Amino acid sequence: MTTLPRVTGEAVARIEARDKVTGAASYAADHPLDGLTHAWPVTATVARGDITAVDDSEALRDPAVLAVLTHANAPRLADAGDPMVAVLRSPHVAHHGQIVALAVAETLEAARAAAGAVRVTYDEQPHDVVLTADRPGLYTPDEVNAGHPADRRRGDFDAAYAASEITVDAVYEVTPLHNHPMEPHAATAVWDGDALTVFDSNQGSTVVRSTLAALFEVDEADVRVVSEHVGGGFGSKGTPRPHVALAALAAKAVGRPVRLALPRNRIAAVTGHRAPTIQRVRLGADADGHIDALAHETVTQTSTLTEFVEQASVSSRMMYASPHSLTTHRVARLDVPSPSWMRAPGECPGMFALESAMDELASACGLDPVELRIRNEPPVEPDSGRPFSSRHLVDCLREGARRFGWHDRDPRPAVGRDGPLLIGSGVAASTYPVWVFPSHAEAYAGSDGRYEVRVNATDIGTGARTVLTQIAADALGVPLDLVRVSIGRGDLPAGSVAGGSSGTASWGWPVHKACTDLRQRVSDAGGHVPDGGLFVRADTEQEAGGGTEYSRHAFGAQFAEVQVDTVTGEVRVRRMLGVFAAGHILNPRTARSQFIGGMTMGLGMALTEGSFLDPEFGDFTERDLASYHVAACADVPEIDVHWIDEDDPHLNPMGSKGIGEIGIVGAAAALANAVHHATGMRVRRLPIHPDTILLGL
Amino acid sequence: MDGTSEVGLRINGKPFSRVIDNRTTLLDLLREQAGVTGPKKGCDHGQCGACTVLLDGDRRVNACLLLAVSLDGADVTTVEGLADGDRLHPVQQAFVDHDGFQCGFCTPGQICSAVAAIAEARAGWPSVVTPPDTPPGPVEPTAAEIRERMSGNLCRCGAYVNIVAAVREVAR
Amino acid sequence: MKTFQYERPADADTAVALLADAPTGAYLGGGTNLVDLMKLGVAAPDLLVDVSRLPFDAVEETGTGGLRIGAAVRNSTLAVHPLVRERYPVLSQALLSGASTQLRNAATVGGNLLQRTRCPYFQDVGKPCNKRRPGTGCPAREGAHRDLAVLGASEHCVATNPSDMAVALAALDAIVDVASGHGPRRVPLTDLHRLPGDAPDRDTTLRHGELITAVELPPPMPGARSAYRKARDRASYAFALASVGAVLQVREGLVHHVRVAFGALAAKPWRARTAEEALLGEPATTASFDDAVRHELAAARPLRDNGYKVPLARRMAVSMLTELAAASAGGTP
Numbered sequence A: 001m002t003t004l005p006r007v008t009g010e011a012v013a014r015i016e017a018r019d020k021v022t023g024a025a026s027y028a029a030d031h032p033l034d035g036l037t038h039a040w041p042v043t044a045t046v047a048r049g050d051i052t053a054v055d056d057s058e059a060l061r062d063p064a065v066l067a068v069l070t071h072a073n074a075p076r077l078a079d080a081g082d083p084m085v086a087v088l089r090s091p092h093v094a095h096h097g098q099i100v101a102l103a104v105a106e107t108l109e110a111a112r113a114a115a116g117a118v119r120v121t122y123d124e125q126p127h128d129v130v131l132t133a134d135r136p137g138l139y140t141p142d143e144v145n146a147g148h149p150a151d152r153r154r155g156d157f158d159a160a161y162a163a164s165e166i167t168v169d170a171v172y173e174v175t176p177l178h179n180h181p182m183e184p185h186a187a188t189a190v191w192d193g194d195a196l197t198v199f200d201s202n203q204g205s206t207v208v209r210s211t212l213a214a215l216f217e218v219d220e221a222d223v224r225v226v227s228e229h230v231g232g233g234f235g236s237k238g239t240p241r242p243h244v245a246l247a248a249l250a251a252k253a254v255g256r257p258v259r260l261a262l263p264r265n266r267i268a269a270v271t272g273h274r275a276p277t278i279q280r281v282r283l284g285a286d287a288d289g290h291i292d293a294l295a296h297e298t299v300t301q302t303s304t305l306t307e308f309v310e311q312a313s314v315s316s317r318m319m320y321a322s323p324h325s326l327t328t329h330r331v332a333r334l335d336v337p338s339p340s341w342m343r344a345p346g347e348c349p350g351m352f353a354l355e356s357a358m359d360e361l362a363s364a365c366g367l368d369p370v371e372l373r374i375r376n377e378p379p380v381e382p383d384s385g386r387p388f389s390s391r392h393l394v395d396c397l398r399e400g401a402r403r404f405g406w407h408d409r410d411p412r413p414a415v416g417r418d419g420p421l422l423i424g425s426g427v428a429a430s431t432y433p434v435w436v437f438p439s440h441a442e443a444y445a446g447s448d449g450r451y452e453v454r455v456n457a458t459d460i461g462t463g464a465r466t467v468l469t470q471i472a473a474d475a476l477g478v479p480l481d482l483v484r485v486s487i488g489r490g491d492l493p494a495g496s497v498a499g500g501s502s503g504t505a506s507w508g509w510p511v512h513k514a515c516t517d518l519r520q521r522v523s524d525a526g527g528h529v530p531d532g533g534l535f536v537r538a539d540t541e542q543e544a545g546g547g548t549e550y551s552r553h554a555f556g557a558q559f560a561e562v563q564v565d566t567v568t569g570e571v572r573v574r575r576m577l578g579v580f581a582a583g584h585i586l587n588p589r590t591a592r593s594q595f596i597g598g599m600t601m602g603l604g605m606a607l608t609e610g611s612f613l614d615p616e617f618g619d620f621t622e623r624d625l626a627s628y629h630v631a632a633c634a635d636v637p638e639i640d641v642h643w644i645d646e647d648d649p650h651l652n653p654m655g656s657k658g659i660g661e662i663g664i665v666g667a668a669a670a671l672a673n674a675v676h677h678a679t680g681m682r683v684r685r686l687p688i689h690p691d692t693i694l695l696g697l
Numbered sequence B: 001m002d003g004t005s006e007v008g009l010r011i012n013g014k015p016f017s018r019v020i021d022n023r024t025t026l027l028d029l030l031r032e033q034a035g036v037t038g039p040k041k042g043c044d045h046g047q048c049g050a051c052t053v054l055l056d057g058d059r060r061v062n063a064c065l066l067l068a069v070s071l072d073g074a075d076v077t078t079v080e081g082l083a084d085g086d087r088l089h090p091v092q093q094a095f096v097d098h099d100g101f102q103c104g105f106c107t108p109g110q111i112c113s114a115v116a117a118i119a120e121a122r123a124g125w126p127s128v129v130t131p132p133d134t135p136p137g138p139v140e141p142t143a144a145e146i147r148e149r150m151s152g153n154l155c156r157c158g159a160y161v162n163i164v165a166a167v168r169e170v171a172r
Numbered sequence C: 001m002k003t004f005q006y007e008r009p010a011d012a013d014t015a016v017a018l019l020a021d022a023p024t025g026a027y028l029g030g031g032t033n034l035v036d037l038m039k040l041g042v043a044a045p046d047l048l049v050d051v052s053r054l055p056f057d058a059v060e061e062t063g064t065g066g067l068r069i070g071a072a073v074r075n076s077t078l079a080v081h082p083l084v085r086e087r088y089p090v091l092s093q094a095l096l097s098g099a100s101t102q103l104r105n106a107a108t109v110g111g112n113l114l115q116r117t118r119c120p121y122f123q124d125v126g127k128p129c130n131k132r133r134p135g136t137g138c139p140a141r142e143g144a145h146r147d148l149a150v151l152g153a154s155e156h157c158v159a160t161n162p163s164d165m166a167v168a169l170a171a172l173d174a175i176v177d178v179a180s181g182h183g184p185r186r187v188p189l190t191d192l193h194r195l196p197g198d199a200p201d202r203d204t205t206l207r208h209g210e211l212i213t214a215v216e217l218p219p220p221m222p223g224a225r226s227a228y229r230k231a232r233d234r235a236s237y238a239f240a241l242a243s244v245g246a247v248l249q250v251r252e253g254l255v256h257h258v259r260v261a262f263g264a265l266a267a268k269p270w271r272a273r274t275a276e277e278a279l280l281g282e283p284a285t286t287a288s289f290d291d292a293v294r295h296e297l298a299a300a301r302p303l304r305d306n307g308y309k310v311p312l313a314r315r316m317a318v319s320m321l322t323e324l325a326a327a328s329a330g331g332t333p
């Protein structure tokens, strides 16, 4: 067999690019079906209470309306162990915006009108929705998101902090944030006897399939979930969401196919959000900036339906040398919508706090913030004492500083001026852990020389379809165009969820394994694929299921330059630069897009996105895209991205680390630090809106 | 009163006429009745641009806020109507070349919008970032101009940097 | 959205007659606000009279050198019109800073003037709101009001008018032409919108069925400069936190003519008459601008979270007037 040049590492264009630019790519609400009907949700207008009556008489007057489903009349779903999909099961309302009824009609117009005409009466109970750092009822959870312990103590923080020459003690706050993928959560469901097909928008259809099978008490083999194209998720589609259960439920109830796309202004309440955090960070250092004591204490909220704890203090356990460390999480269980994953849960808000505090420490020590970080580089991972499998934070900082022209900057705050604009720049570090989950794959060689690889990966815009094809082609030793990778269907070999930046590693590994094996078989067969083809299966239950003796993380450094308008208080970004060390980069084109996308979302978090939980109603005030401001094109400047290729043998056969989330980590801190450099003002509460600046100038 | 009307449109060059519910928006007519699902529903309230289509040439609009009944006689072009057979429209090709998308959901709207934005700048339409003393005539498609002109199309994946590069390439 | 009848009359008289007989009907312009509100259930007309294709689609010079703008002219068409760009930069800039090109391509002048507040409670039929359902209360006072009014509000309502265009028109002393069964009338733009008082459900002084047919601008002041500036949470595609439109004419260093209007501070475009009066004949300096604008804004009554609007509006107005004065002195157009 001749050796072909490797295609991993090449900037291969997305395989589905043509479909995406011509409108041919079909998303969950794009599949035409005969006899399709439409559903529209009715949502709770109280934050806590019980439904006492539902009046659907007005709604049902229109003959186009097929049903108004409520807890009282809907087919009862079995318990699938996930309260998010336990829809229309009980009269209890646990939060504002919970779906309490579903109108189903011949047309979208009729369904929406019917939903609007349903009258629900509640026995309203007092609600508790306000998070403060000192409120009663804060408790210590057993664990926080991703299975970390809530509290960790190393050494004696209090004594070390008290003895420190230089200290920083500051509280950082992040409001609730909303994922808002551009594609609303949508599903089209159709039953054929006991067999269910759903076209669903999710980040992992393997779990959607098993959940639907459990809810409807049918065989998994009878549930088909198709999710070939997904319009983003950012964590909010990582677990099955109510829309898919409702669409399937309604389709069963009316005996027709049903489509349900959640209205944009209902999404924030039922698809998760980044929980608000109040984070106190204390750093104690010597005059040279060596950190001796580090405390990061997070207060956050969860709902009465589930416990989700944003693990904001966790990255402080491993970032910097810190002999005396205290990292904790306290939670309030409130009558609010359930928080969940949003791009880099934990690391994202946590590193905003830690990296802002590092900037404050640099100021307090009179040190360059890049140098401060370099001085606190730990020899081994401080929390576990394990060696890092690879850690190139210092290289990222140095390379970034060089490219950004960091050292040419006047370090004094509030001296850069361009007319009415104050100009400043800031830096922050990024990190994200390496996750990998067991997955399965199949590879098939046809006698026509073509190959098919099957794995239930989900491409939510990451480029997974493309990079898996590259991995397969290299492992098979064949050109890219001979390989077809099928993804995005629940009946494919089980793949883990597209979350935790784990996709490429988790799916690529069994693909690599199956294809390597298949190549061997083809070779064993004398290089000739027999009629009927050759077929292999692989899984990584062993390889990916166990622990590791290494601490594995990706790192990065972000630099940003901002301008602050002294007339309006508006902060605009002039440029951003990110340098990352995330293993081997398998596709520079899609990787660059991922890094930039993360940094762009970080820009939104820092400057434009803010959400207010209304104490009176327990509802988010900014529920739509006109009031919840995700960054627009005009907000985003040139963003320059580079990486340091790492040769880390302790990861997976591809040598890759996840890249989907690290871009958002640190971005907000780099921007807030730049605002400080520009103005001399330390903004510790995001977003940095014009009012904050104006009142502080 | 029955709340329906007859409308006739051209969609990507093909006539389409039907009695419709007056409540039907152009977006829902395209997606649910004409089988044209390229235009996407990101918000249904004019807040995202995913539904952007071109009316009567290159007037870009949000199809979700237009009542189809008010458009009788209009000529509608969606992302499906841009390519010339197998040959992609230059803006489509530039989006592929610059990786101007990730999930692709905002893309049909971005591309329609970009086609119109380029035409508007060539026709001498100023934007809010065009210096007020700019003489009449085609507006130079600087990055700042393109960013402002493309701001009616949100992209949560954050593909703006590449979108701007793609649009610039075609606009030049 | 409730079912409705749709009519597209060929002329204004028929349009007016149709609505005169339909107490819960409405005119339809571009629909970018009305259709939005109908989807939300906030508006529920049973008849839509489409006025977007009435022959009010021209921008013409008037005999006196002013400009007459048909009510059906699209926002984008108006913004890029050569006469508007040349003679009324404040109007072109205000339009271009609003919404997105897609929306401006659909929105009409008439509809823009009558768009309703973006107060989040007004837009949510699940919540009380005096403007939407009189007598139910105003949760914004204690709740989310960062975007809402600091001037001219009442205990019943603190909503703001969201239009950018209307601010420019207020600064230009525009007149609104209205048709109805009772014949035409002319309403100064500054009298079109009303403050909430104890009837916040009434946004304007128009009566049901009155049709806006045109907006007329007086001739531009010779040598005057004008501009519009808007502050917002993101760089584009966002409503104003505060905005200012101004027209300034300076003669021999003294203010000869000045118009200042604020957006997003009140339920109507806020003409700064106190400041204008104070400035007349005064030196065109930052100090006098600052003084006058402070005077104007002394009437502000901010709530918990919107006090920033006062310094914001002041700084924007003072810096804009200073720039306009400098441009006048420098002689650059």
Ligand SMILES: Cc1cc2nc3c(=O)[nH]c(=O)nc-3n(C[C@H](O)[C@H](O)[C@H](O)COP(=O)(O)OP(=O)(O)OC[C@H]3O[C@@H](n4cnc5c(N)ncnc54)[C@H](O)[C@@H]3O)c2cc1C
Pocket: A626, B045, B046, B047, C026, C027, C028, C029, C030, C031, C032, C033, C034, C035, C036, C051, C071, C072, C075, C097, C098, C099, C100, C103, C106, C107, C108, C109, C110, C111, C112, C113, C114, C115, C162, C163, C164, C165, C210, C211, C212, C213, C237, C238, C239, C240
């Ligand atoms: C996401 C989004 C962002 C926006 N951002 C901005 C912004 O930044 N700045 C800004 O100024 N605006 C903004 N807008 C609002 C936009 O400018 C208005 O929706 C638009 O101007 C309304 O015009 P229309 O013709 O579509 O009105 P319609 O929706 O058709 O009508 C609005 C109202 O006017 C009435 N009406 C229409 N024409 C007449 C007439 N001739 N005579 C009497 N009554 C009439 C209707 O009955 C209705 O009550 C935004 C809108 C959206 C959806």
Ligand code: SF4
Pocket: C117, C119, C120, C121, C122, C128, C129, C130, C131, C132, C137, C138, C139, C140, C141, C148, C156, C157, C158, C159, C200
């Ligand atoms: S401010 Fe006005 S519009 Fe808003 S809730 Fe109060 S009454 Fe309603």
Ligand code: FES
Pocket: B040, B041, B042, B043, B044, B045, B046, B047, B048, B049, B050, B051, B052, B062, B063, B064, B065
């Ligand atoms: S769907 Fe029309 S603008 Fe969002």
Ligand code: FES
Pocket: A182, A231, A232, A461, B100, B101, B102, B103, B104, B105, B106, B107, B154, B155, B156, B157, B158, B159
């Ligand atoms: S590509 Fe996903 S929203 Fe733009």
